[in-house]
Amino acid sequence: MFIGPHPIEPKLVLAPMAGVTDKPFRQLCKRLGAGLAVSEMTTSDPRFWNTRKSVHRMDHAGEPDPVSVQIAGTDPAVMAEAARHNAGQGAQLIDINMGCPAKKVCNAWAGSALMQDEALVARILEAVVAAVDVPVTLKIRTGWNADNRNAPAIARIAQESGIAALAVHGRTRDQHYxxxxxxxxxxxIKADLRIPVIANGDIDSPRKALEVLRHTGADAVMIGRAAQGRPWIFGEIAHFLATGDELPPPSLAQVRDILLGHLHALHGFYGEQAGVRIARKHLGWYAKDRPENRAFLAVVNRADGAEAQLRLTRDYFDALATGVAAEVPAAA
Known part of the structure; x- marks a missing residue:
């Protein structure tokens, strides 16, 4: 699959997720098999571009090509300027958010709320496409609610407006997740369009990815929540699609090394204090599948420094990998 001049191989896309798909996580997922990783939603309002959060969200230095940046907003001219700004910062793809169901976003008449106004959708898409020389993509849902499933109409507007690829989450806004x-x-939608279509929603295994590709005829699949704590899912799916064989799950030693590398990247990207705090949710996702992890997390989440967080994590996984019951200290 190509988006403009950019090959997306394998045809697996990390979904944009606020508070999750920061640069360390995008780089990790690309290294483990994602063909494309879309940034966290960035605001189109220039008043907030220099905040600490926005500066981090717009940092793409060193990321593998192509760099995809998602923007959110409701005013066509403001969205166009945001697209120009991000393209100037290194974005090779601009993605427009019309899929976020969050109340805060929708109350500002952005995200999936925009699907209620097809004329406004057209103005935004046309303005952004005209503003930049890089391909523009769009993410939508199937509609605002069960009685208003207008995604096919929005999809046609997108194609006519010059959108280069369309991602569709298979839920309405009122369903959330x-x-x-x-x-x-x-x-x-795929049967009606000429542009690439990316299927999103509940894709959590190699077999489910193949099933969705066959059912929809989509050009690629987009994976969101299933990658939290399991970034190797991209490699698993890519291998299965290419060979028909399922890879064995990663060993505890492999999970440990992936997690420690991720923690190092978070500490380096955000600084020690913020990196340790942000890492806690990732530790929770990595650890969610083992019953003994509750005690581990209760301790490691109290670690107030990078060294302690890394040491506790390394010792715990080393103990599990050797088959020894991990002894969790009373305090970090």
Whole structure:
């Protein structure tokens, strides 16, 4: 699959997730098999571009190509300027957020709320496409609610506006992340469009990825929540799609090394204090599948320094890898 001049190989995309898909996580997922990783949502409002949060979200130095930056907003001219700004900062793809269901975003008439106004959607897309020389992509949901599934109409507007690729989450906005994603709408969109379509929603295994690709006819799949604590899912899916064989799960030693590398990257990117704090949620996701991890997390989450966080994590996984019951200290 190509988005503009950029090959996306393998055809696996890390979904943009606020507070998750920062540069350390994007780089990790690309290294482990993602063909494309989309940034966290960045604001289109220039008043906030120099805040600490925005500076981190707009930092793409050293990332593998292509660099994709997601922008959010509601005013066509402001969105166009945000696209120009991010392209000037190194973005090779600009992604427009019309899929976020968060109340804070939708109350500002951004994210998936925009799907209620198809004329405004067209103005935003046309303004952003005209503003930059890089390809522009769009992420949407199937509609605002069950009675307003207008994703096919939005998809046609996107294609006519010059959007280079479209990602569709198989839920309406009012579903948020509840229930099960439905793929019939994505299949109908793909059958109607010439541009690449990326299927998103509930893709959590190699077999599910293949099933969704076959059901929808989509050009690629997008993975979000299933990559939290399991970034190697991209390599697992890529191997299965290429060979039909499933890889064995990573060993505890491999998980330890991936996690320690991720922690080092977070500490280096954010600084020790913020890096330790941000790392805690990732530790929780990595550790969620083992019953003994609750005690480990209770301790490691009290670690107030990078060295302690790394040491506790290394010792714990080393003990598990040798088959010895991990002894969790009373305090970090």
């Amino acid at each position: 509840t229930g099960q994603a439905e793929y019939d709408t994505i299949a109908a």
